[in-house]
Amino acid sequence: MPPDSETVAEQVFVALADPSRRAILAALAAEGPATATDLAGRLPITRQAIAKHLALLAEAGLVTAQPGERRRVRYRLRSAPMQVAQQFLAALARDWDGPLGALKDHLDKSAHGPGPAGATKL
C-alpha cells in the first residue's frame, strides 16, 4: 500500500525528533553522500547506532543507498518526504488572521480617510 501524506510526514517528524538522526541528515545535506563509516568518523555517534538510524531513515524514505566500490554502501539524502512534511508546515505556518485583520483595517481607514484608498497608504 502506498504511504499517505500523513504517514510520510509523521515519519519525517519522527526522524527529525532525534538529535543523532538530525546530525546524520545534516551531514548528508551539507557534504553529500557518505558511507556509514564516513558518518561514524565525522559524528560523535557509534557505527552501530549509525546503522540503526540509517535503517530508520531509509524506511522513512529519507535516505537512499547507492552501492559503491568494494561493496561499500553510500547513503544520500532524499528530499521527497521532506517536501511532503514541508506542505504540512506550510499549512501550519499559513497566517490568514493577520492579512484579514489588515484588510479590515484597510477598509475602515479608507472609508473614513479622504481620497482614494491608494492615496492613504502609509
Next chain:
Amino acid sequence: MGFPDRIERTVEVAHPPAKVWAALTTAEGLAAWFGNEATIDLRPGGSARMRWAEGHVAEMRVERVEEPTVFGFTWHIYGLPEDDPRRTYVEFTLEPAGAGTRLTVVESGFAQLPEDTYHKAFDGNTQGWASELGELVAYLDAA
C-alpha cells in the same frame, strides 16, 4: 487528528461587497493590505504578483472571477522548490450581510501528493532494503 488540507476563515466587515471586492481584486487594494506592491490581470488564467518589503514575492494565477461574489487564485506552496508543481487554491467568497459583507477565505491543497511521481520514487526506494541493510549490518559487525 490529521494535518489540515484546508484552512477556512470567515470575517464580517462593515463595508459592502463592492468595496471588499475592490480591495481583493485590484492592485491598489492588494498593495494596501496584503502585499506591499501588487499587480493583477483580473481574468481567469491571468497572473497576479505581490511583493513584500522584506523581499518575498508571491506569484498567483487567477482562477475564478465572479464579481462581486467569488475570487479564486492558486499560488505556490511556501517552502517547496520553485519548480514544484504543487499549488494551493485560495478562494474568497463575499456575501452581503446587512450593510456589510461576510467574507470567507478557504485555502486548500496543503495535503496533496503528486501521486505519480512521488509514489514511483518512494516505492522504488523501499524495495530491496532488507538485503541492503542486512549487508550493512554484516559489514559493520565485521568491522
